[in-house]
Amino acid sequence: MKILGIDPGSIITGFGVIDVDKLKFNYITSGSIKTKGDFVNRIAIIFLEIQKIIIKHNPDVVVIERIFMRPDRPNPESSIKLGHARGAIISAAAINNFKIIEYSPNQIKKTLVGKGHASKDQVVFMVCKTLKLNKNPQTDAADALAGAICHAYHCI
Amino acid sequence: MKILGIDPGSIITGFGVIDVDKLKFNYITSGSIKTKGDFVNRIAIIFLEIQKIIIKHNPDVVVIERIFMRPDRPNPESSIKLGHARGAIISAAAINNFKIIEYSPNQIKKTLVGKGHASKDQVVFMVCKTLKLNKNPQTDAADALAGAICHAYHCI
Numbered sequence: 585m586k587i588l589g590i591d592p593g594s595i596i597t598g599f600g601v602i603d604v605d606k607l608k609f610n611y612i613t614s615g616s617i618k619t620k621g622d623f624v625n626r627i628a629i630i631f632l633e634i635q636k637i638i639i640k641h642n643p644d645v646v647v648i649e650r651i652f653m654r655p656d657r658p659n660p661e662s663s664i665k666l667g668h669a670r671g672a673i674i675s676a677a678a679i680n681n682f683k684i685i686e687y688s689p690n691q692i693k694k695t696l697v698g699k700g701h702a703s704k705d706q707v708v709f710m711v712c713k714t715l716k717l718n719k720n721p722q723t724d725a726a727d728a729l730a731g732a733i734c735h736a737y738h739c740i
Numbered sequence: 741m742k743i744l745g746i747d748p749g750s751i752i753t754g755f756g757v758i759d760v761d762k763l764k765f766n767y768i769t770s771g772s773i774k775t776k777g778d779f780v781n782r783i784a785i786i787f788l789e790i791q792k793i794i795i796k797h798n799p800d801v802v803v804i805e806r807i808f809m810r811p812d813r814p815n816p817e818s819s820i821k822l823g824h825a826r827g828a829i830i831s832a833a834a835i836n837n838f839k840i841i842e843y844s845p846n847q848i849k850k851t852l853v854g855k856g857h858a859s860k861d862q863v864v865f866m867v868c869k870t871l872k873l874n875k876n877p878q879t880d881a882a883d884a885l886a887g888a889i890c891h892a893y894h895c896i
Contacts, residue, residue: 612834624842627827628834635835651820664807664823671783671827678784679791679835686780 585739586612588643589732590634591724594665597630597673598724601641602715604736611715612641614725623665631672638680641679646677650686678720687734692727695734704706742768744799745888747880750821751775753786754880757797759870760892763784764787769873770881779821787828788875800826802833806842816857818825833891848883851890 585605591598600614617633619626638646651666677684690700696710708726711717714733721729741761747754756770773789775782794802807822833840846856864882867873870889877885890894 624840625832627830631827631831631834660819663816665821667820667823668827668830671824671829672786672831673827674780675787675828675831676823678787679845684780 585645585736586641586643587645587732587735588637588737589645589730590642591649591731592630592666592669592673593724594623594626594630594669596724597634597669598722598728599634599637600721600725600729600732601637601643602729602732602736604739607740609716609733609736611729612719614664614721614729616722616724623668627668627672630669631665631676634676635679636674638676638682640657642725643682644684645735646673646684647735648673648684648686649692649731650688651725678736685735687731687738692730692734694738696730741801741892742799743801743803743888743891744794744797745803745884745886745891746829747805747883747887748786748822748825749880750779750786750825751784752880753790753829754824754878754882754884755790755793755890756877757799758792758885758888758892760895761894765870765872765889766894767873767885770877770885772878772880779824781870782800783824783828786825787832790829791835794832794838796876799838802829802838802840803891803892804829804842804846805883806889816872818868830859841891843887843894848886848890852886852892 586603589600597617601612603610619629693702695701697706711729742759753773757768759766772775775785849858850856853862867885
């Protein structure tokens, strides 16, 4: 099963592709989409780049991180921006008829590290360990790979 | 100049197409996209339907209402949903290389009615008067047509 994980963001969107055969994990690629220009342009770039990645890697499923908002610290501005980025990603999957699965950041951390409030470093460590990477991926790419690994564990 | 106006919403997205030659306004069509299913599916429907409308009518420009949020009453949940819908619309325009112009609700009201705090009824009245419609369009379609008319006035 080929899984494309995406960590959405209007400025940087991370992505990571893995292939999983039962408990055998294979890292395929990962990286980040850095957007520029005005806000509308940034969202258009996310859509177009994710579409390219989907067409190139033809994943079985697209995994995207669910928006997490602390009820005690809502940030409507950044939520709106993140919503746009996610809308573009869902659209890129929709046009190619791909299935989207969502996991919350806590579900991803819990699946990889064993606790929902694991640190970023712990998540990156488990991503590297699971995929046998010698070098830490960029933060956003690591989050995207973590989402993909999370889904793999949920399917096994 | 053919203008597609869009009033984004994750449950109902209004649209309206007009053609403007100097000060001569021609109504072409309007309606609303009613979404269903889970949230991801709703966003996918908006993208796919807006894409169909863009391809069918081939507008010179796509006008979309900017998100308005009262600072004293932020609603992060609905802002996130609206952000997704707008992300899907921007994506539909991006894939077809169409230009997107944004206006705030107040700019639209001020342009059509003369005051930024005009009522819904006043906006609908001006939409019908400008486009010589015998019947009020649906609310979301009227808002979309209002955005298109607003842009036409800004271009003349």
